[in-house]
Amino acid sequence: MLLPSPRPVVCSRPRNWLLQR
Known part of the structure; x- marks a missing residue:
């Protein structure tokens, strides 16, 4: 998918960043 x-x-990267936060 990526x-x-x-x-x-690129959209998935920011999403993971929020999830990890």
């Missing part, structure tokens, strides 16, 4: 689209990868 490999097929580079855009989702």
